[in-house]
Amino acid sequence: xxxxxxxxxxxxxxxxxxxxxxPSISDPxxxxxxxxxxxxxxxxxxxxxxxGGPGTPQQQPMAPLPPAIDDFDALINxxxxxxxxxxxxxxxxxxxxxxxxxxxxAAERKxxxxxxxxxKPDIQSPVYxxxxxxxxxxxxxVNDIREANxxxxxxxxxxxxxxGINVLIWVANExxxxxxxxxxxxxxxxWGNRVIQEYKEKDQTHVQWAQTFYRIFKSLTGYVKQHYPxxxxxxxNGIDPLQATEEVNNPEQSxxxxxxxxxxxxxxxxxxxxxxxxxxxxxxxMPPxxxxxxxxxxxxxxxxxxxxxxxxxxxKLRKVDPSSQTHKNPSLRAGAAVPxxxxxxxxxxxxxxxxxPGKKPKPESMRTKRPPKKELEGNKWLIxxxxxxxxxxxxxxxxxxxxxxxxxxxxxxxxxxxxxxISLDNCxxxxxxxxxxxxxxxxxxxxxxxxxxLGMLPTIMLDQVDGAAIYLGRESLGTEVFTxxxxxxxxxxxxxxxxxxxxxxxxxxxxxxxxxxxxxxxxDGMIVSEIVEHAG
Numbered sequence: 001x002x003x004x005x006x007x008x009x010x011x012x013x014x015x016x017x018x019x020x021x022x023p024s025i026s027d028p029x030x031x032x033x034x035x036x037x038x039x040x041x042x043x044x045x046x047x048x049x050x051x052g053g054p055g056t057p058q059q060q061p062m063a064p065l066p067p068a069i070d071d072f073d074a075l076i077n078x079x080x081x082x083x084x085x086x087x088x089x090x091x092x093x094x095x096x097x098x099x100x101x102x103x104x105x106a107a108e109r110k111x112x113x114x115x116x117x118x119x120k121p122d123i124q125s126p127v128y129x130x131x132x133x134x135x136x137x138x139x140x141x142v143n144d145i146r147e148a149n150x151x152x153x154x155x156x157x158x159x160x161x162x163x164g165i166n167v168l169i170w171v172a173n174e175x176x177x178x179x180x181x182x183x184x185x186x187x188x189x190x191w192g193n194r195v196i197q198e199y200k201e202k203d204q205t206h207v208q209w210a211q212t213f214y215r216i217f218k219s220l221t222g223y224v225k226q227h228y229p230x231x232x233x234x235x236x237n238g239i240d241p242l243q244a245t246e247e248v249n250n251p252e253q254s255x256x257x258x259x260x261x262x263x264x265x266x267x268x269x270x271x272x273x274x275x276x277x278x279x280x281x282x283x284x285x286m287p288p289x290x291x292x293x294x295x296x297x298x299x300x301x302x303x304x305x306x307x308x309x310x311x312x313x314x315x316k317l318r319k320v321d322p323s324s325q326t327h328k329n330p331s332l333r334a335g336a337a338v339p340x341x342x343x344x345x346x347x348x349x350x351x352x353x354x355x356x357p358g359k360k361p362k363p364e365s366m367r368t369k370r371p372p373k374k375e376l377e378g379n380k381w382l383i384x385x386x387x388x389x390x391x392x393x394x395x396x397x398x399x400x401x402x403x404x405x406x407x408x409x410x411x412x413x414x415x416x417x418x419x420x421x422i423s424l425d426n427c428x429x430x431x432x433x434x435x436x437x438x439x440x441x442x443x444x445x446x447x448x449x450x451x452x453x454l455g456m457l458p459t460i461m462l463d464q465v466d467g468a469a470i471y472l473g474r475e476s477l478g479t480e481v482f483t484x485x486x487x488x489x490x491x492x493x494x495x496x497x498x499x500x501x502x503x504x505x506x507x508x509x510x511x512x513x514x515x516x517x518x519x520x521x522x523x524d525g526m527i528v529s530e531i532v533e534h535a536g
Contacts, residue, residue, distance in 0.1 A: 066116050068227040069109070075223055076105050079216045086209045094157050094209075097145045101165060104138040108168050110248050111135050118244035120234035123172070123399055124418060124436075129456065131241050134249075136439065136458065139165050147461070147482070156195045157206070160213065164188030166402075167217060169420060170224060172438065173379070173400040174231040177224050180400055183378040185217040379420075380404060386411045392433075399438060405430065424449065443468070453479070462486045471509065481514065489514040 065073075080102060087098030114131060121127040146162035149155065167184035170177040192210040199206035238244065323329065373384040374393070381395055381403040389411040395403060397419035405413065405424045412431040415422065421439040424430060427446040434441070436455030443449055444463045451460070452471040460481045462468060467488040472479060474494050483489060492509040517532035 065113075069113055069116070071223055071227065072109055072112060075216075075219050076102075076109065079212070079219045080105050083209075083212045083216060086205070086212045089205055090154070090157070090209060092154065093145060093149055093152055094154055097142055097158055097161050100138065100141045100145065101161060104135065104142060104165060104168055107134040107138045108171065110245075111171060113248050114241060114244045115232060115234045116238075117235060117247065118238040118241040119236065121241045126456075127241055131245050132438075135168060135171075139168060140439070140459070156191050156198070157209070160188050160191040160195060160210065163191060164213060164217070166421075167220065169400065169438070170220075171232045172420070177228055177231055178221055180379055181217055181221050181224065183380060185214070188213065188217070376401070383408065383413065405432075418455070462489060465489065483514060486514070487516055 084095075084098045084102050088095045111131065111134075118131075121131065142165040143162045146155070146158040149158060152158065164184055164187065166187070167181050169184075170180040173180045192213060195210045196207050369387070370385045372386045372389070373382060374386075374395075375382050379401045381397065381401060383393070383395070383403065383405040384407055386393060386408040387410060389408075392412045392414050394414045394416060397403060397415050397417045399418050400420060402420045403415065403422045405422070405427060407426050408430050409428045410430075412433070415432070415434040418436045418438065419434070421437060421442070422432070422434065423442045423444075424432070424446045425444045427449070429448045430446060431450040431452075432441070433452045434454065434457070436453075437457050440459035440461055441451065441457065442461045442463075443451075443465055445465070447466040449462075449465055449468045450470075451468070453473055453476040455473065455475055457472075457476045457479050460470065460479060462481070462483045463485065465483075465486045468486070469490050469492065470481070471492045472494065474497070477493070481489075481491070491512045491514065493512060494509060515531040518529050519532050520527060520529045522528070
């Protein structure tokens with residue numbers, strides 16, 4: 001009788017363990033960040049049904065994810081994965097960039113999980129920037145692929161995704177996040193519609209690719225309207241944001257107690273971790289033009305054998321009649337082509353004419369001056385046609401707003417507050433003073449440009465800039481500067497802390513020039529580029 005009781009208890013304990021394993025295997029929501037969660041404690045909650053006997057600890061059921069995270073997973077596994085699959089059909093840089101898009105959505109998923117666990121930090125604090133660090137870096141990778149491949153024939157595709165990936169910054173809009181999604185969709189459609197126009201008669205795969213990317217915005221709009229219609233919500237009773245970020249990034253270490261070791265006699269091993277979104281498989285390499293250019297040595301040997309036969313090689317060529325020879329008939333040279341000749345299909349006869357040179361733009365002095373414009377359209381400030389503006393032009397920006405400055409000259413612009421991004425295009429002698437930015441300052445074809453950073457700035461991108469002076473503060477010494485076709489760019493660095501001038505005052509800024517001359521050599525079959533240094 002005693003043995004029968006012990007056997008029944010062991011059977012009940014095994015049944016309990018099997019029942020606890022079923023939801024963790026069948027329910028994908030029982031994982032955090034794609035990795036199966038570990039029980040937080042080995043203790044059984046009050047009121048729980050204790051079925052195991054001595055020596056058989058009860059595993060705590062895994063807490064389900066909030067509905068907002070489940071729906072975001074559905075968006076990733078649905079429209080985002082469909083877009084990635086379409087990109088892999090095109091291949092090359094498009095597939096590589098789509099993999100970065102998937103990682104960016106996975107980073108935003110982690111950020112949303114942090115908001116369910118943590119209190120809301122001050123958006124101006126370094127803590128908030130640290131929580132957003134992974135999301136910003138993955139978004140930057142998507143844009144870097146576009147910037148590094150401007151000569152690619154698929155540049156319109158890369159620009160479509162690079163402009164649209166900024167939709168993930170809707171989390172920073174505290175009032176109307178849907179407006180951010182709508183604005184970024186318009187930016188993506190600027191390039192995406194060009195892709196559709198170019199390929200609608202050639203390849204429907206590219207057309208479907210652009211439409212699949214647009215569907216992500218539609219699904220994300222419905223998701224935000226359902227869960228965050230008035231802005232992102234945090235947990236008012238939550239933990240510290242940095243602690244929550246650490247728990248989300250390292251779910252194994254956040255558990256208070258690891259699961260007990262199982263032996264084959266006590267039951268089957270736990271299921272393996274579910275796959276994550278952060279490491280998608282790389283796209284397969286594509287051969288150029290999809291055609292192998294290899295040629296066997298036997299083919300070349302046959303060619304040389306034909307050549308070595310001498311006059312018999314040209315014995316079957318047709319002789320040109322003297323009446324068709326232009327050097328004997330001056331009248332033929334006056335015509336556009338030789339008459340009554342067979343049409344040749346080789347590449348030399350089908351070669352097109354040289355393109356007509358484009359029309360040169362008018363000089364600035366002859367262009368019609370347009371009235372200056374300073375408007376806020378949605379979440380984008382438009383600053384245009386300011387010339388020799390008296391005083392300082394101030395812009396009160398918010399973290400969800402971007403600023404576009406174009407065709408301005410001899411004007412000083414002050415950006416008050418923390419904005420998302422700033423872009424300068426075709427400006428001259430423009431001075432810009434900013435507090436802090438979320439992403440980057442992008443300057444294109446703007447000579448004699450000046451920038452002063454008072455707070456934090458992650459990135460500065462300069463393209464075709466002739467003469468620039470950049471003043472960084474102590475908080476922005478980690479800024480990354482990218483230059484392309486630029487000359488005369490100088491960085492002014494603040495004095496080191498504790499270093500004073502001659503009169504005991506704070507030291508002056510130190511000017512450092514960015515390199516312009518690059519030396520490239522070949523070493524062991526590899527191309528090595530070095531900065532040219534001038535001594536003396």
